[in-house]
Amino acid sequence: MAGRPRSPDGEPPKTAWDVVAEKPWDLDAWVALIQPLETAGDAARDELRRAYEGILRHFPLCYGYWDKLARLERAAAGGNWAAAAPVYERGLAAVKCWELYLKYAKAAVQQCGAPERLGDNAPQDAKEQSAEEKAARDIFARAAADVGAVW
Secondary structure: OOOOOOOOOOOOOHHHHHHHHHHOOOOHHHHHHHHHOOOOOHHHHHHHHHHHHHHHHHOOHHHHHHHHHHHHHHHOOOOOOOHHHHHHHHHHHOOOOOOHHHHHHHHHHHOOOOHHOOOOOOOOHHHHHHHHHHHHHHHHHHHHHOOOOOO
């Protein structure tokens, strides 16, 4: 009867999930699990989400994975910004880092549709600002307050 291949000691080989389950503190094991999932396409989306959530549970300071998870959620929601924002917020609750704020702000500006309205040509009256513009401005203001001295 054919089954999973066996190792020399007769045990089935360990999967990447087995390795991270045994050693959740092993960052290299998480990376080895995630890398092939990132190139597997939509079929692996749920597994990739589970892997991102797992690595972030053990390594919440790895801000790049917060951004990757946020982008995954946004893509899964058909490009809907509202799906990504809570992930960025969770990431910033875990680590106040200018790089993550920058990625969050960039995503917010892209959502605005007219990013030039955020600069010198911005409407001075708050009533003329869209909700997306207000959200992007709020992110910049929070970033300046939280990590402004680092920038």
